[in-house]
Amino acid sequence: MIDNPPMLTIHRGWARPDPALVAAFRGAQTSHVCDAMEGRGAVDWQIKPVDPGNGVFCGPALTAWAYPADIAAMFGALAEAQPGDVIMLACDGFTATAVIGDLAAGMMKNKGVAAFVTDGLARDRAGIIATGLPLFAKGIVPNSPALNGPGVVGAPVVLGGVHVCPGDIIVGDADGVVVVPQARASEVLETLGRIRTAEAAMEAQVKAGLTLSGKAEAMVASARIIKG
Numbered sequence: 001m002i003d004n005p006p007m008l009t010i011h012r013g014w015a016r017p018d019p020a021l022v023a024a025f026r027g028a029q030t031s032h033v034c035d036a037m038e039g040r041g042a043v044d045w046q047i048k049p050v051d052p053g054n055g056v057f058c059g060p061a062l063t064a065w066a067y068p069a070d071i072a073a074m075f076g077a078l079a080e081a082q083p084g085d086v087i088m089l090a091c092d093g094f095t096a097t098a099v100i101g102d103l104a105a106g107m108m109k110n111k112g113v114a115a116f117v118t119d120g121l122a123r124d125r126a127g128i129i130a131t132g133l134p135l136f137a138k139g140i141v142p143n144s145p146a147l148n149g150p151g152v153v154g155a156p157v158v159l160g161g162v163h164v165c166p167g168d169i170i171v172g173d174a175d176g177v178v179v180v181p182q183a184r185a186s187e188v189l190e191t192l193g194r195i196r197t198a199e200a201a202m203e204a205q206v207k208a209g210l211t212l213s214g215k216a217e218a219m220v221a222s223a224r225i226i227k228g
Helices: 019-025 030-035 072-080 102-111 125-131 182-207 214-221
Strands: 008-010 057-066 086-090 098-100 115-118 135-137 151-153 157-159 162-164 169-173 176-180
Touching: 008 072, 019 057, 019 169, 019 182, 030 169, 030 176, 030 182, 057 072, 057 157, 072 086, 072 102, 072 151, 086 157, 086 169, 098 115, 098 135, 102 125, 115 169, 162 176, 176 182
Parallel strands: 008 151, 057 086, 086 115, 115 135
Antiparallel strands: 057 151, 057 169, 157 162, 169 176
16 A cells, blocks of 8 residues: 555445335334345344343444444544434454444434444443443454544445445344345335234234144145155
């Protein structure tokens, strides 16, 4: 590299989703949202809520990319965040230091951020829980990061194996985090409605004593049987 990159780069002017569209996903079960996207869309399974009792959220993605062991992008995203945003901080899965602690989480809560998600680690678990901010990370480590950059805010990132663009709709619960591409949101929402209806009907049947679904029963009935 001939020249060092700037400490922080911020992309602005990206399209935000219609607030009504975001609201329509609020309260959706992440597994149902994945079902509405051909069974995919969830970030890496290791990314889970620091507080399992406080992991339900929904909001538009504010993306950020952090150089490993650095938090310039995290603070850049905090500065850019609007109430209701979900900060999606990718750090290439770096796990030697934390990329957020309780003080930054408290600042995000004060600003109205809906949630923070990273493919890295956090620290100060008790303090984070006390803030009330839904925060998802791969785990906890006390090691501290630096503030040197480079960092990027508002550009597409890959977080937990999933491509995330600013303005995508992010849905989270205790099971994990799902990314709904903004361009597909209306289509996914329509499919989600049908899935919720089908799931409710199946749940009622299970509670009534169902032991095998119709498709599974047909599969078993058509199985090749080998005796011996």
